[in-house]
Amino acid sequence: VIIGGGLGGLFCAMTLRDAEVDVVVVDRANHYLYQALIYQVATAELDAGEVSMPIRERLGRQKNTYVVMAEVTCVDTELKQVRLSDDRALDYDFLVIATGLEVNYFGHDEWQPFAPTLKTLRDAVDLRERILSSFEHAEALRDPSCCPELTTFVLVGAGPTGVELAGALAEMVRDTLPREFKRFDPTTTRIILAEAGDRVLPSFSPEISAKVLAKLRKMGVEVRLNSPVDLIDAKGAVVAGERIASDNVIWTAGVRATPTGEAAGLEIDAMGRVVVGPDLTAPGHPDIYAIGDVAHIDREGGSLPAVAQVAVQTAKYVGHSIIDRVESKPAQPPFSYYDKGYLATVGRNYAVLETANGRVKLAGYLAKMIWAFIHLLYQMPNQDKTTMFVTWTWSYVTHRLGSRVIIGRKSRP
Amino acid sequence: VIIGGGLGGLFCAMTLRDAEVDVVVVDRANHYLYQALIYQVATAELDAGEVSMPIRERLGRQKNTYVVMAEVTCVDTELKQVRLSDDRALDYDFLVIATGLEVNYFGHDEWQPFAPTLKTLRDAVDLRERILSSFEHAEALRDPSCCPELTTFVLVGAGPTGVELAGALAEMVRDTLPREFKRFDPTTTRIILAEAGDRVLPSFSPEISAKVLAKLRKMGVEVRLNSPVDLIDAKGAVVAGERIASDNVIWTAGVRATPTGEAAGLEIDAMGRVVVGPDLTAPGHPDIYAIGDVAHIDREGGSLPAVAQVAVQTAKYVGHSIIDRVESKPAQPPFSYYDKGYLATVGRNYAVLETANGRVKLAGYLAKMIWAFIHLLYQMPNQDKTTMFVTWTWSYVTHRLGSRVIIGRKSRP
Numbered sequence: 059v060i061i062g063g064g065l066g067g068l069f070c071a072m073t074l075r076d077a078e079v080d081v082v083v084v085d086r087a088n089h090y091l092y093q094a095l096i097y098q099v100a101t102a103e104l105d106a107g108e109v110s111m112p113i114r115e116r117l118g119r120q121k122n123t124y125v126v127m128a129e130v131t132c133v134d135t136e137l138k139q140v141r142l143s144d145d146r147a148l149d150y151d152f153l154v155i156a157t158g159l160e161v162n163y164f165g166h167d168e169w170q171p172f173a174p175t176l177k178t179l180r181d182a183v184d185l186r187e188r189i190l191s192s193f194e195h196a197e198a199l200r201d202p203s204c205c206p207e208l209t210t211f212v213l214v215g216a217g218p219t220g221v222e223l224a225g226a227l228a229e230m231v232r233d234t235l236p237r238e239f240k241r242f243d244p245t246t247t248r249i250i251l252a253e254a255g256d257r258v259l260p261s262f263s264p265e266i267s268a269k270v271l272a273k274l275r276k277m278g279v280e281v282r283l284n285s286p287v288d289l290i291d292a293k294g295a296v297v298a299g300e301r302i303a304s305d306n307v308i309w310t311a312g313v314r315a316t317p318t319g320e321a322a323g324l325e326i327d328a329m330g331r332v333v334v335g336p337d338l339t340a341p342g343h344p345d346i347y348a349i350g351d352v353a354h355i356d357r358e359g360g361s362l363p364a365v366a367q368v369a370v371q372t373a374k375y376v377g378h379s380i381i382d383r384v385e386s387k388p389a390q391p392p393f394s395y396y397d398k399g400y401l402a403t404v405g406r407n408y409a410v411l412e413t414a415n416g417r418v419k420l421a422g423y424l425a426k427m428i429w430a431f432i433h434l435l436y437q438m439p440n441q442d443k444t445t446m447f448v449t450w451t452w453s454y455v456t457h458r459l460g461s462r463v464i465i466g467r468k469s470r471p
Numbered sequence: 472v473i474i475g476g477g478l479g480g481l482f483c484a485m486t487l488r489d490a491e492v493d494v495v496v497v498d499r500a501n502h503y504l505y506q507a508l509i510y511q512v513a514t515a516e517l518d519a520g521e522v523s524m525p526i527r528e529r530l531g532r533q534k535n536t537y538v539v540m541a542e543v544t545c546v547d548t549e550l551k552q553v554r555l556s557d558d559r560a561l562d563y564d565f566l567v568i569a570t571g572l573e574v575n576y577f578g579h580d581e582w583q584p585f586a587p588t589l590k591t592l593r594d595a596v597d598l599r600e601r602i603l604s605s606f607e608h609a610e611a612l613r614d615p616s617c618c619p620e621l622t623t624f625v626l627v628g629a630g631p632t633g634v635e636l637a638g639a640l641a642e643m644v645r646d647t648l649p650r651e652f653k654r655f656d657p658t659t660t661r662i663i664l665a666e667a668g669d670r671v672l673p674s675f676s677p678e679i680s681a682k683v684l685a686k687l688r689k690m691g692v693e694v695r696l697n698s699p700v701d702l703i704d705a706k707g708a709v710v711a712g713e714r715i716a717s718d719n720v721i722w723t724a725g726v727r728a729t730p731t732g733e734a735a736g737l738e739i740d741a742m743g744r745v746v747v748g749p750d751l752t753a754p755g756h757p758d759i760y761a762i763g764d765v766a767h768i769d770r771e772g773g774s775l776p777a778v779a780q781v782a783v784q785t786a787k788y789v790g791h792s793i794i795d796r797v798e799s800k801p802a803q804p805p806f807s808y809y810d811k812g813y814l815a816t817v818g819r820n821y822a823v824l825e826t827a828n829g830r831v832k833l834a835g836y837l838a839k840m841i842w843a844f845i846h847l848l849y850q851m852p853n854q855d856k857t858t859m860f861v862t863w864t865w866s867y868v869t870h871r872l873g874s875r876v877i878i879g880r881k882s883r884p
Binding site for chain 1: 501518519520532539540541555557559604607610650652654
């Protein structure tokens with residue numbers, strides 16, 4: 059039983075395709091979501107269907123695999139059972155926990171209604187409608203300058219999501235929207251990126267962080283470093299002591315592990331991740347694996363980061379490990395992570411790239427091309443790359459946004 | 472002031488592009504919706520962004536045109552004012568009512584919660600999630616045959632929407648889904664198309680209706696003619712006296728005019744449409760026009776049908792008529808409709824086509840190619856035809872559905 063149909067769950071099930079095992083993949087959504095591009099759904103560059111794929115489409119034709127859309131209510135490690143929200147129980151010989159991360163308001167869950175986040179497809183679609191509606195409301199005002207909060211964006215957290223969203227928003231208000239509004243001037247939009255730490259993209263080297271900071275500022279983003287958020291409410295946010303009136307506070311900061319591991323009584327770290335040994339099983343539970351973002355995997359000076367490569371590599375390792383055990387072959391050597399480096403993008407023409415050894419550092423247009431190439435060809439296990447390629451090329455050439463439609467609430471009867 | 476950003480409102484505003492007038496287009500949605508393809512959103516063939524386009528994208532760059540997303544609360548024909556939901560008032564010299572149709576449960580509004588319809592983009596997206604979720608629930612059951620209501624579809628009304636949706640659903644359960652489900656057999660899905668009248672597609676000739684009926688039956692759709700629906704409730708529907716257990720009753724039957732005309736105190740017909748004279752103004756209100764589906768325009772033996780061509784032709788006529796009046800030119804001759812005929816499609820490879828004079832009648836693959844060509848090139852005033860073309864071609868060749876993702880409800884905090 060694999061809990062979670064993200065990158066890890068998907069790759070693990072695919073590795074087990076030809077093995078003499080029955081695989082069950084459980085996820086509460088019907089789709090796999092390509093997290094790296096989700097910000098493009100929020101900024102109307104891509105449609106929801108272009109960054110996601112039904113799990114069933116990828117795995118449904120695999121003969122030994124059964125896909126269930128259901129919520130896991132509890133894992134009983136004694137009975138070796140996973141219980142589902144519809145009262146069914148799935149017996150397992152091996153359990154793979156691949157449930158990933160969820161958003162974390164750092165003890166301030168009361169901020170959640172005022173600061174939507176960008177984690178699920180629903181989040182992205184809701185955020186898009188919220189952003190577009192703000193501009194529509196500003197245009198409908200007699201005097202748009204009377205309500206600056208409508209078009210003030212406060213992004214909390216300058217990790218990859220915050221940086222990429224800020225870059226995309228800045229281009230949207232500068233390049234795409236101005237020609238289409240009559241009363242409201244989209245270039246007056248304020249985009250504030252508040253970061254508690256002292257640099258943006260802390261997972262990169264300080265050199266790259268400095269370049270990205272300069273690029274964001276050049277694009278008109280107000281980046282505020284060393285600026286923790288003290289409060290978020292219906293009127294906006296208090297950033298490093300200053301109150302900023304904003305209808306659009308967006309939470310791009312913290313994450314924590316989903317509670318599956320904790321609920322199963324497994325050992326977890328401070329982030330809630332399941333602590334696993336070198337063979338990726340939970341100590342004392344040789345039949346329970348954790349992979350990807352939800353796993354705490356030690357490495358020199360800390361643990362492995364929550365990136366796609368870790369999910370893919372751990373998933374394949376665990377898949378092969380299960381095959382070996384079923385076939386009574388000798389155990390594999392301990393998991394070792396091959397770090398290929400990091401990528402992030404800022405707007406249409408700029409990305410940064412850094413290899414793990416720090417030898418290659420690239421910022422600018424070339425890095426952006428590599429970014430697009432990697433995302434398009436390697437990471438998205440979706441056969442429909444053609445549509446996405448056309449959409450990207452089209453919006454790149456025309457500066458148009460493909461999906462700028464507000465679907466809105468329920469229609470009236 | 473043009474109320475409504477559908478096909479009529481859009482074409483009317485575009486006709487006025489170079490005129491010495493100020494144009495305001497008001498719509499409660501931010502998008503134009505291409506109604507003819509909306510069933511493809513419900514059956515996951517197209518994504519929401521592919522059948523719709525922000526009104527602002529098409530008209531926002533037009534110098535004399537101001538686009539407002541707002542609800543019209545009332546039209547004051549004395550003061551010549553349109554009042555909006557945000558308490559603003561728009562003064563007009565000429566008013567164009569282009570608000571189209573809305574769904575009509577024929578006095579049974581209590582059926583509405585149990586029988587969603589297919590009119591707005593929200594409807595289409597909700598219906599898609601409902602259909603896909605039914606199949607997921609059936610697959611998650613220990614014994615899918617215990618709950619036939621999950622995968623019994625009752626479509627009420629065999630007009631173009633009912634027929635096209637039934638055809639698309641039949642292909643989905645027969646061709647696309649079977650390979651991906653393990654416990655539930657999608658081919659056991661029942662699709663019942665209930666029609667109170669004695670033939671499908673009553674706007675076509677009886678000859679074409681008979682061909683479409685045969686095609687639908689061959690595809691496995693249970694078409695029931697002379698079968699009015701007596702009741703719809705949480706458990707299903709009663710069709711011609713027979714109770715059918717169904718979780719998926721879909722209302723594809725009646726429409727009536729939106730109430731804008733009635734609220735303004737104008738003369739309306741039994742369907743609620745604004746009765747207009749040969750110059751498309753409301754009698755006694757030379758400054759108020761009605762166009763497209765919301766207008767009652769007499770012709771021999773009845774009134775003009777609610778089709779795209781009428782909307783486009785009346786919109787252009789009214790645009791030119793306003794230009795002539797502003798420029799004090801002599802009035803145009805009365806509006807006359809050039810009827811090009813009808814088109815409808817049943818599944819991937821079959822469409823029917825009939826010219827107005829009845830001389831050309833075509834059914835089959837060639838008609839489908841013409842159908843695709845016309846929709847792609849002529850009717851959708853969207854510059855992004857490339858993406859749609861690629862999506863269509865791709866899903867045609869692969870039998871895959873591009874947008875089979877359930878976005879779902881709000882994520883948990």
